[in-house]
Amino acid sequence: MRALIQRVTEAQVAVAGEVIGRTGPGLLILVCAMQGDTEDAAxxxxxxxxxxxxxxDEAGKMNRSLLDMGGSALVVSQFTLAADTRSGNRPGFSTAAPPAEGERLYLHFARALAALGPQVETGRFGADMAVSLTNDGPVTIWLES
Incomplete structure (x- = not known):
């Protein structure tokens, strides 16, 4: 799996002008399931x-987790994290999991995160979504399993 996480004061996702998920303060997590990923990886x-x-923390150092601070998360599927830009000018996405598998693992990831304690809201897999956020810091981190 690939994830791009952003520490936010607030974030929301809308489909067709309707807000379907929001968070803050906490994390906006963009997630892409890759070919060969498993539930264990999620x-x-x-x-x-x-x-x-x-x-x-109280001293202003990055020392607390989402769990420590009681934050929430907005999880949004983002298959473009699988972009391969090594050749040509059009990114390729062939390393992303097939859509049905990608959706299953995306939802499994969101449920696994929620099971750990934070409130989790999601976007809508496969939809044309508008995501807005206020990045706190800014702090943006790339993770890959």
Missing amino acids: ERMAAKIAKLRIFK
């Missing part, structure tokens, strides 16, 4: 993100 990624110490 669960490990969820645990890593939940425990990643990227929130400020």
Whole structure:
């Protein structure tokens, strides 16, 4: 799995002008299931993100996790994280999991994260979504299982 996480003060996702998910303060997590990914990979990624110490403590140092600070998360499917730009000018996405598998693993990831404690909302897999956020820091981190 690939994930791009952003520490946010707020974020929301809308489909056709209707807000379907939001969070803040916490994380916006863009997720892409790759070919060969498993439920175990999704669960490990969820645990890593939940425990990643990227929130400020009382001294202003990045020492607290999403779990420590009681934050929430907005999880949005983002197959373009699989982009291969090594040749030509048009990205290729052949390393992304097929749509049905991608959706299954995306939802499994979101449920695994929620099972660890944070409130989790999601986007809509395969939809044309408008995501807005206020990045806190900014803090943006790329993760790959």
